[in-house]
Amino acid sequence: MPGRLRKPSPLKTPDRPYLALGLEGSANKLGAGVIKHSEDGTTTVLSNVRHTYITPPGEGFQPRDTALHHREWALKVINDSLAQAHISLHDIDCICFTKGPGMGAPLQSVALVARTLSLLYSKPLIGVNHCVGHIEMGREITGASNPVVLYVSGGNTQVIAYSRQCYRIFGETLDIAVGNCLDRFARVINLSNDPSPGYNIEQGAKEGKRLVHLPYATKGMDVSLSGILSSMEAYTFDKRFRSDGRPRDADDSDIITPADLCFSLQETVFAMLVEITERAMAHIGSKQVLIVGGVGCNERLQEMMGIMAKERNGQVFATDERFCIDNGIMIAQAGLLAYRMGQVTPLAKSTCTQRYRTDQVDVTWRA
Amino acid sequence: MSGWHSVTIKVPFASSKHALIAKQVIDVDRELQPQAVKRELSVDGNNLIASFDTLTVRLARLTVNAFLENVDLVVRTIEGFGEDAEKPPVRSQS
Numbered sequence: 001m002p003g004r005l006r007k008p009s010p011l012k013t014p015d016r017p018y019l020a021l022g023l024e025g026s027a028n029k030l031g032a033g034v035i036k037h038s039e040d041g042t043t044t045v046l047s048n049v050r051h052t053y054i055t056p057p058g059e060g061f062q063p064r065d066t067a068l069h070h071r072e073w074a075l076k077v078i079n080d081s082l083a084q085a086h087i088s089l090h091d092i093d094c095i096c097f098t099k100g101p102g103m104g105a106p107l108q109s110v111a112l113v114a115r116t117l118s119l120l121y122s123k124p125l126i127g128v129n130h131c132v133g134h135i136e137m138g139r140e141i142t143g144a145s146n147p148v149v150l151y152v153s154g155g156n157t158q159v160i161a162y163s164r165q166c167y168r169i170f171g172e173t174l175d176i177a178v179g180n181c182l183d184r185f186a187r188v189i190n191l192s193n194d195p196s197p198g199y200n201i202e203q204g205a206k207e208g209k210r211l212v213h214l215p216y217a218t219k220g221m222d223v224s225l226s227g228i229l230s231s232m233e234a235y236t237f238d239k240r241f242r243s244d245g246r247p248r249d250a251d252d253s254d255i256i257t258p259a260d261l262c263f264s265l266q267e268t269v270f271a272m273l274v275e276i277t278e279r280a281m282a283h284i285g286s287k288q289v290l291i292v293g294g295v296g297c298n299e300r301l302q303e304m305m306g307i308m309a310k311e312r313n314g315q316v317f318a319t320d321e322r323f324c325i326d327n328g329i330m331i332a333q334a335g336l337l338a339y340r341m342g343q344v345t346p347l348a349k350s351t352c353t354q355r356y357r358t359d360q361v362d363v364t365w366r367a
Numbered sequence: 368m369s370g371w372h373s374v375t376i377k378v379p380f381a382s383s384k385h386a387l388i389a390k391q392v393i394d395v396d397r398e399l400q401p402q403a404v405k406r407e408l409s410v411d412g413n414n415l416i417a418s419f420d421t422l423t424v425r426l427a428r429l430t431v432n433a434f435l436e437n438v439d440l441v442v443r444t445i446e447g448f449g450e451d452a453e454k455p456p457v458r459s460q461s
Contacts, residue, residue: 071436074444075447079447088451089452090452091456108396109440111395112392112393112437112440112441113444115395116389116441116444116445117444117448119392120444120445121452347391348395351397
């Protein structure tokens with residue numbers, strides 16, 4: 001770790017309980033959650049409600065349809081999260097919403113609701129960076145103090161480490177995100193999007209026996225994934241490919257099944273991610289890895305990361321789908337940390353932005 | 368402004384306070400094509416008044432459509448929470 005000096009945390013222990021409502025809607029999940037920071041320094045999740053926009057097999061989610069989904073469900077999801085937390089909006093200290101990155105129309109829909117609530121109840125707004133939300137929630141749930149963060153989701157693939165009030169991006173994807181690669185492959189072989197394409201690939205991979213060759217493309221600290229997707233598509237046109245997964249007759253043994261493709265895709269892509277994470281760990285001398293983001297709940301990825309960490313005498317921290325997959329509570333957590341440091345987003349600045357990099361955030365709440 | 372298409376919409380609210388909230392909420396996001404769409408929001412009594420000037424008929428339709436969808440979302444949010452927000456705050460849980 002850079003410097004052995006232990007600086008005290010700039011975050012003061014709260015003098016009273018703080019409550020925050022978090023609203024998330026940057027992709028196809030709409031989430032609302034209430035978090036509480038108590039005087040003794042503990043954090044409690046009071047509620048964490050999510051509703052996912054699920055498209056038919058073979059289709060992705062389009063910005064406009066996703067925004068319509070969020071608009072339709074926003075009030076129900078917020079009401080449910082308040083009811084589960086047994087609080088009224090009068091009780092909370094601030095309303096946190098995702099400022100970016102993500103899809104413009106869904107982000108804006110949620111921001112409109114956040115602004116309206118903020119004005120109705122005269123509560124301050126906090127615009128939160130989605131990636132920082134993931135990191136802060138992962139740190140809180142797992143207790144990892146200063147980990148190398150692998151952030152893998154449908155829109156982002158980044159290896160991140162903290163230094164001097166900034167989450168610095170060590171490596172990232174050069175083209176498409178790993179979740180995007182998995183989702184689009186699921187569309188190619190017509191896997192269901194319920195509960196998520198990644199989950200169904202993970203289940204399919206368990207049946208896979210054959211490792212097909214795919215381009216292994218780590219480039220320094222970065223990875224490239226679009227070529228893998230193209231190769232996967234090419235395999236579905238291979239004469240050995242059996243879309244039903246069964247041999248045609250007793251002699252038909254040299255075959256490639258959809259399960260084999262799921263298996264090969266996971267093994268190759270996750271190996272690349274583990275490699276760049278290990279390089280980042282070696283570089284900063286950290287022994288902790290934190291996996292966050294929707295792909296982070298993949299148990300095979302956690303297992304592979306665990307093997308690498310064990311060899312380095314390190315530890316892997318990961319969360320389950322409640323906190324890995326996009327949710328409102330992580331926005332509340334990151335927002336409340338910022339609020340306790342005195343950051344608020346004035347109404348005029350409460351716009352959304354599709355591009356908002358992790359390293360653009362001033363992380364005032366960490367030493 | 369010759370050649371520009373103009374549309375004016377009047378949306379009634381239950382109170383001028385709510386009309387003002389809707390104006391403030393929607394005013395934050397700028398139009399995506401400021402060179403082709405001019406938007407002016409104001410509040411007159413209980414009404415939110417929006418006037419649009421656009422270069423093409425298509426843009427007029429798209430802009431007004433998006434605006435009305437936004438108004439609908441804000442109105443439903445006010446409907447759902449407006450009454451509760453007016454009530455005096457009671458600490459249900461410390």
